[in-house]
Amino acid sequence: MKAPKAMTIRLSPEQAEELETVASVENKPVAEIIRAAISEHIDSRKQDEGFRQSLKERIERTQRMLK
Numbered sequence: 001m002k003a004p005k006a007m008t009i010r011l012s013p014e015q016a017e018e019l020e021t022v023a024s025v026e027n028k029p030v031a032e033i034i035r036a037a038i039s040e041h042i043d044s045r046k047q048d049e050g051f052r053q054s055l056k057e058r059i060e061r062t063q064r065m066l067k
Contacts (some may be wrong), residue, residue, distance in 0.1 A: 009034075 011019065017032045045051045 019030055019033060023033045026033065
């Protein structure tokens with residue numbers, strides 16, 4: 001299993017305050033709220049047919065470059 005990767009994000013003061021409020025109300029760490037939101041976004045993209053088509057096209061272009 002790979003080690004977790006640390007990343008940095010920049011939020012507006014308003015976003016940071018709202019995120020901290022959500023985390024506080026849910027009694028969860030901010031990082032856990034962020035990870036859940038990212039997972040939901042990725043799952044949503046995986047189900048989106050437009051995204052899936054764009055991904056397939058990108059893979060095909062990349063494979064052509066390797067030939």
